[in-house]
Amino acid sequence: MPRIDDVLVVGVGGQGIILATDVIAEVFLRAGFDAKKSEVHGMAQRGGSVESHVRRGESVHSPLISPGRVQVLLALEGLEALRYAHTLNPQGTIIFDPQRIPPLSVATGAQEYPDDLTDQLSRYAAQVTEVKGYEIASKLGNARAQNSVLMGALASLTELPRDLWLEVLDSRVPAKAVEVNRRAFERGLESMSENR
């Protein structure tokens, strides 16, 4: 498998997407690479759709991953996975949380939430993996650690040492949430080996 350099993290405003890409980018940097990340703040934070790009390499120029070049699409919500699936390299991987957050148009009955997510997603990716981040984090006692579960899943696809991930994660979450985020991360890692 080629080295994972270009990761797109997507989801709904408020799910901790920006924190996740902060962690991933810093892991890349501390591992000795050039790294960049980019997203748009502002209106999108009010429950809107959010996309955040993270990249590494010997030297990275554009902070945005060109469409068709995303290697891993890490989605904290299923519908958002589908919204950005077309940016994936066809050899790439989608890791998505099947948690459903219906947008207003669905809640009011104006539009329908797709039922066949996994099928639709597999048209865009070589591999599609479901990781129940929200459920796992909730059971661990803190639903906000959902992003750490997904990061654990991503970490399993990289060559980067687990301790490096944990070290950066620890430094980025509030002190009282360190333990639960660590556990969430480990569960994410494990869930990927179960999936293989």
Next chain:
Amino acid sequence: MSECTLLSGNEAIALGAHLAGVHFATGYPGTPSTEILEALAQGDYEAVRVQWSINEKVALEVGIGASLAGRRTLVTMKHVGVNVAADPLMTLTYMGVKGGLVLVTADDPGMHSSQNEQDNRNYARFAKIPVLEPSDSQEACDMMNTAFELSERFDTPVLLRTTTRISHSKTPVTPGQRTESPVEPGFTKDPSKSVMIPAYARGRRLVVEERSGQLAKLAEESVDAPPHLSRVEMRSPDVGIITGGIAYQYVREALPDASIFKLGMTYPLPMEAIRSFAQMVDRLYVVEELDPFWETEISAAGIEVTPTGLSSVGELGAPAILQTIGAGDSIVGAEPAGGIPVRPPVLCPGCPHRGVFFTLRRGGYAVTGDIGCYSLGVLPPLEAMHTCICMGASVGAAQGIEKALGEDAPNTVAVIGDSTFLHSGMTGIADAFFNGSNMTTLILDNYTTAMTGHQGNPTAGYDVYRSEAPRLEFEPLVRGLGVDDVVRVNPYDMQALESALKSAQETRGPSVIIVEGACALLPWAEHSPPYRVTDECIGCGMCLRLGCPALRRKGTGKRDQVLIAADLCTGCGLCAQVCPQSAIVTEGDDQ
């Protein structure tokens, strides 16, 4: 501290300002500029005093005072903020500075969170001042020092322009050494330089002209030489590209073999150096985001430029450059999946703005709107806002509709947030009073500047350091502007709001209704226990028209019963007020 860390462009500007010995920083929030002052206030930068001003014009004026007092001064705003600050800017350029003054304009190509995508490089030419544009966070940090030095050396304000992708991308930064301005602090009385009456301004006008010549000379001399404002990267001679800002990164990504003339100071241009570069390459392109600003200047200088075919609308990216200059060798993604439900931003559960728009829609009002979280009142299902122009415009526009149509005017209401009202709504009210208008204005006072991230303002009671700050009361303020008919209403009591609106429309003279309730995301906002839906629900969907993210149908059927997500509901009670079956209840309600 010389470790390499990932910083956003905005954090890097804050760090760079600190390293450049800035003593005073102010601005007005606006995406994508806001985090600069926040980072400066929250960082370990003790020598800097930071504050939010009431609007961009005041910010620049306070900044001018600080500069005249001999302090290095930073003023930040989003691109449209410079329009508000343009009046002092256009004369500041004649006066020059004492302590260096750098104005950061954060532009928003693609309009991610703005009402337009104006290209503020045009202000540099307009005001005859230099503009620097970083291509990543390291440059943003380093350029601050250069900007302050240039400001003092050439006696000019300096514009530092970022765009959303620079401000909000994180890239590695290794900080340099901290310096101090050589300028002695203190206010010097120097009327011929600082009092712009015509007699003195005519003299200064000539100084500006002379300075423009000196800056053009500096641009030429600093290509690959200190202070390194621009550089030439020779690679293949087939294609030469003049670029700068974020566009530089896209060019490097798309065309790794192209020779590049990278502009750091992007106005005035080093035209002779560009001319020599043009002679070294077979084809010369200019790649810039938004307006053909450099291309127009370079072509006007008689240098032959090959048109790129790139759009001057929206954000640029590596794929577009590959597809045009890269001769069709493009990377394209797959087709997006069809029929995906949209997910625009929404008002939060418990938002104090929600009931206002529901009531306005039910009352059939024509609503002139303004800018803030409440702009979301235009979207379904609320759909109760009919204009949104620039900050403060709601008040003037409502008066205009009334004046143009007289008796035939629709029942019109202006809706404006607290921060926006203080920014530029107050003058519209005084104008309505003076011109005998009967208009009604709703001030949505949620005690914060919510949309840009809850910055303090004069009704918030806290400042940029999140320390306590004096609070300004709206009621006496509005009365002082000439309004006798002022009432205060609770945003979660739609009946009270409805009667207040009716009575305001019947009252002669301008009326103001102050709708007071804390933004639901403020840490001290008081929430009540969640509501729930009983079996009396007939699935009519009336409550769903509030657009609260905590409410949804149980299934996919058009008449399915509704449920409330208890973890999202703040217990605001609006949905209970609109349910015709009284099927929405909370603790303690009898069933």
